[in-house]
Each structure stands twice: as C-alpha cells, then as structure tokens.
Amino acid sequence: MSSTGLDRVRRQYRLRSFRIASVLRIGVVMLMLGAMLVGTARTDWFNQSVLLALYAFTAIWALVLAFSPAAAADATGLRGH
Secondary structure: OOHHHHHHHHHHHHHHHHHHHHHHHHHHHHHHHHHHHHHOOHHHHHHHHHHHHHHHHHHHHHHHHHOOHHHHHHHHOOOOO
C-alpha cells in the first residue's frame, strides 16, 4: 500500500474516532443533566446549568464539526492540504 493510501486510511480512522467521541459527549451531557437533577439542590441548579450549557454547546459544536461535509472531504482526501 502506498503512503498516500496509508494517509487516507489514517484520516478516515481519525474521523471515525472523532465522530464516536462527539456522540459520546452528547451522552455525557445527558448523564450530567440527570446527575444535576438527582444530586444537586435546587438552589445550585443555576450554577450547574451554566456549566452544563457550556459543555453542551461544546459537545454540539464537536458533533457538528465531526459530521460536517468538510471533515468527510478531508478524511477521504478530496480536499487539498
């Protein structure tokens, strides 16, 4: 296999890893929400919600980037470097 073929396989593997991690982050957001509702006093919900919202925004942004057409083009080598 040529080095360009190996690079393409490496990029595809990395993209798949990024996509899996971004989906798992959404699961972490759900777990954080459940933990906040169950284990945090209502008086602390505002502070916890701010942190949760920041992490949720980051997780959603990672999901959008991982599944964007630009990421797929980069992984398949269709986009120039």
